Amino acid sequence: MSYIKLPIMEETGYIVLDSYDQSQDPQEWLDLTYVDWKSSGDTRFAPLASAYGDMECNGFWNHTPPKTDKDGVWVPANTDVAPRLKARAEEPGANIGRCRVIELKPNTYSDCIYNLHIDDNNRLNPEGTGWIVRGFFNLTDNPDSVMILREDRDDPTTETRIPLPAGTQVIIDTQRLWHAVWHPGPELRYCLITSWTSGPELQSYIDARNPRAKIANAPLEQSVIDDAAAEVARRRAERAARLAEQGKVHVDAMSEA
Numbered sequence: 001m002s003y004i005k006l007p008i009m010e011e012t013g014y015i016v017l018d019s020y021d022q023s024q025d026p027q028e029w030l031d032l033t034y035v036d037w038k039s040s041g042d043t044r045f046a047p048l049a050s051a052y053g054d055m056e057c058n059g060f061w062n063h064t065p066p067k068t069d070k071d072g073v074w075v076p077a078n079t080d081v082a083p084r085l086k087a088r089a090e091e092p093g094a095n096i097g098r099c100r101v102i103e104l105k106p107n108t109y110s111d112c113i114y115n116l117h118i119d120d121n122n123r124l125n126p127e128g129t130g131w132i133v134r135g136f137f138n139l140t141d142n143p144d145s146v147m148i149l150r151e152d153r154d155d156p157t158t159e160t161r162i163p164l165p166a167g168t169q170v171i172i173d174t175q176r177l178w179h180a181v182w183h184p185g186p187e188l189r190y191c192l193i194t195s196w197t198s199g200p201e202l203q204s205y206i207d208a209r210n211p212r213a214k215i216a217n218a219p220l221e222q223s224v225i226d227d228a229a230a231e232v233a234r235r236r237a238e239r240a241a242r243l244a245e246q247g248k249v250h251v252d253a254m255s256e257a
């Protein structure tokens with residue numbers, strides 16, 4: 001038995017949809033309550049839906065009782081001030097798990113490559129049901145920032161860079177693709193992230209929005225890519241040495257976004 005997946009996402013693991021007219025909506029994300037979560041100091045999250053409706057962002061599988069990333073419970077203090085964001089998460093009609101706004105401080109390409117991670121969306125998800133993917137709706141206008149996706153974390157030739165002007169809508173299998181955002185700044189970036197269950201509802205939503213499973217990368221100098229690879233190798237070695245000193249086994253960083 002396997003999971004129900006959307007064939008349109010099989011080729012690349014991501015889908016770019018037509019852009020949303022973000023300018024028609026109020027900037028609700030500025031009124032949300034943000035909580036520190038696995039804080040590296042670079043990100044904060046405002047939960048719209050959490051495991052049991054509390055103001056927290058832990059994976060649903062880390063609760064009692066644990067559950068998979070489905071059937072999120074709205075967090076009233078945030079949904080009350082962000083009805084449009086809630087409505088956009090609900091628009092596909094697919095089951096919603098975690099739903100939150102991420103606030104991201106400026107970073108570098110090297111930071112981003114170091115931060116590449118895959119999500120754990122489908123832990124405890126029963127086979128035979130819908131595979132959980134995540135929607136990223138960029139709220140602020142960040143045309144010089146990019147969502148970086150890699151099929152292979154350490155192979156830059158597998159990299160996709162999706163520009164993030166306001167209204168960008170991307171759906172990503174974040175358990176398959178390594179991902180992180182390179183955000184040169186200088187302002188904070190905000191993005192609505194929603195876990196959706198794959199199925200006919202999500203398929204219809206995608207089909208109605210001119211889905212593209214592959215986009216051309218804007219050019220990036222090879223020297224930037226090479227420098228980042230060297231920097232990331234150095235940081236990983238430092239981290240491994242630090243952990244070894246503490247008698248801990250090296251485990252690569254894995255953050256949730």
Ligand SMILES: [Fe+2]
Pocket residue numbers: 117118119174179255256257
């Ligand atoms: Fe993530």
